[in-house]
Amino acid sequence: MTYHPKSEFMATIMERGFLADCTDYQGLDEALSKGMVTAYIGYDATAQSLHVGHLLNVMLLRWFQKTGHRPVTLMGGGTTKVGDPSFRAEERPLLTPDQIGANIAGMQAVFARYLDYGTETAGGNAALMLDNAEWLDGLNYLDFLRDIGRHFSVNRMLSFESVKSRLDREQSLSFLEFNYMILQAYDFLELHRRYDCLLQMGGSDQWGNIVNGIDLTRRVLESEIYGLTTPLLTTSDGRKMGKSAGGAIWLNSEMLSPYEFWQFWRNTTDADTGRFLKLYTEVPLNECARLGALGGSEINEAKIVLANEVTTLLHGASAARAAEATAREVFEKGGAGGDLPTLTLSADEIGAGISVVQLIVRSGLAASGKEAKRLIADNGARLDDAPLTDAGRMITAGDLATPIKLSAGRKRHAMVALG
Incomplete structure (x- = not known):
């Protein structure tokens, strides 16, 4: 990419490695140079917390605000009821409205750490927290088909990689999921109409959905808007960013x-x-x-x-x-570490004894009993800094008179205590 940006935002994200693609580098850069621009990223409420995989785009929104622009975090209270099929092998489980509401509340707490939603300190570019249920929940189906659906070509929708890959593997794609890209495109249209939003950002897996929104807004409102994507990150050893042996790296402190x-x-x-x-x-x-x-x-x-x-x-x-x-x-120093993650067990849970394999799993040091046994067999497990070699070892309430420390390798530890 040889484009030399004039705006502080574009220069910053290109230098720091955030930029994968953009629908119009020069057009967006000029808009950013003229004054404050509003941009959004959408987040479906599929879990109680964001995870490290989301953090790249949260930082992107933070830089957007720090360089003088207005970021919008769009909660998917409406689209979560459908579920994004992009690059997924199967349909997402449907969540109840209460589950979606609870998930949104958990996610909002994280955004407040990175973005300034208050008018006093943020000035004119205070971040906005919106929910697409505001305009999606009340849609009239027939009116939506006539006004919005007519602008979409099924032939073109089938050509998007996120859909094509699913069909090529002969995995079912429900009509419910097929509607998702239309709803996301409609989000961009509504945000432009209501808040003069000029830019949608997201991971590179969202490119097709972003382009759909730009095309729809051009057709309906004849407006010029833009899309920008970040790279899908993998670590140098090829793993997806944010995944670990213990599961997702959550951003809410109650979950991690x-x-x-x-x-x-x-x-x-x-x-x-x-x-x-x-x-x-x-x-x-x-x-x-x-x-x-x-x-x-x-x-x-x-x-x-x-x-x-x-x-x-x-x-x-x-x-x-x-x-x-x-x-x-x-x-x-070889200390026990008072702030290590701690698994607290009651005497009833321990009973006559609980296997050390079960403790390794429950403390998050292994994803399964099989993985815990393999860890022990490979001499990777330690109990109070001593090698743990017996996968059949039982831990009693007496053993927990003082907390014990379990270790997986040299860097991952957890305490087990009697509550």
Whole structure:
């Protein structure tokens, strides 16, 4: 990409590695240079919390606001009732309105850490939190078909990769899901009409949906609007960003402790450290480059900077300091670590005894009993820093008179205590 941007936002995201594609680089850049622009990213409420996979685009919205523009977080109270089929092998489970409402509440708490929704401190570009149920729930089906549906070509919809890949594998695509891209396109139309929204952003898997919205708005309102996508990130070893042996890396502290979140970033591979500093922190670019280029044991200090900066943005500086102190105690001094994630069991749960394999799974150090047994067989498990070699070992209430520490490898730990 050889385009040289004039706007601060475009220059920032291109330098830091956020930009995958754009429908019109020059047109968008000129609009951004003329004054405040409104842009949105949509989030369907499919879980109680956002996870690390969402964090790239949350940071994109943050940079958008920091460079003087107005970000919109669009909650999918309406579209979640349908479910985005993009690049999925099967239909999403349908959620009740109460489940959707609870999920939205959990997600909103995270956005408030990154974006300024208040008018006093944000000035004229205070972020907006909207819900597409506001305009989707009351749609009249026949009117919607006549006014909006007529602008969509089924032939073209079938050609989008997200749909095509599903059909090529002969996996069912319900009519309900097929409507999703029309509803998302309608979101862009409504946001432009109501809030003069000029830009939709999202992951590169949303390219087809974004282009649909641009085409629809041009046809209905004859307006010029834009789309921009971020890359779908994988780690240097090929894993999808945000996945770990213990499951998703959630952003809500009730679902994943600040210490575990910090530890996820501390365990970044050497090759990814500089890139992740650019994407997930506000550390100046020259410092990101310097830290990313460190070699040997020095790269570990760069990873601590990464972990501290990302954790501070989400959970606050005190949580980041506490996580670092716990990590240093556990790994450098061999301490028990009071802030480690803790599994608390009642005497009734333990009964005559509970297997150490079950404890490893329940504490989040392994995804299954089979994985826990393999960890023990491969000499990767430790109990109170001593090798754990017996997968049949039972832990009694007496063993938990003082909390015990379980470890998976050298970097992942959990406490088990009697409540």
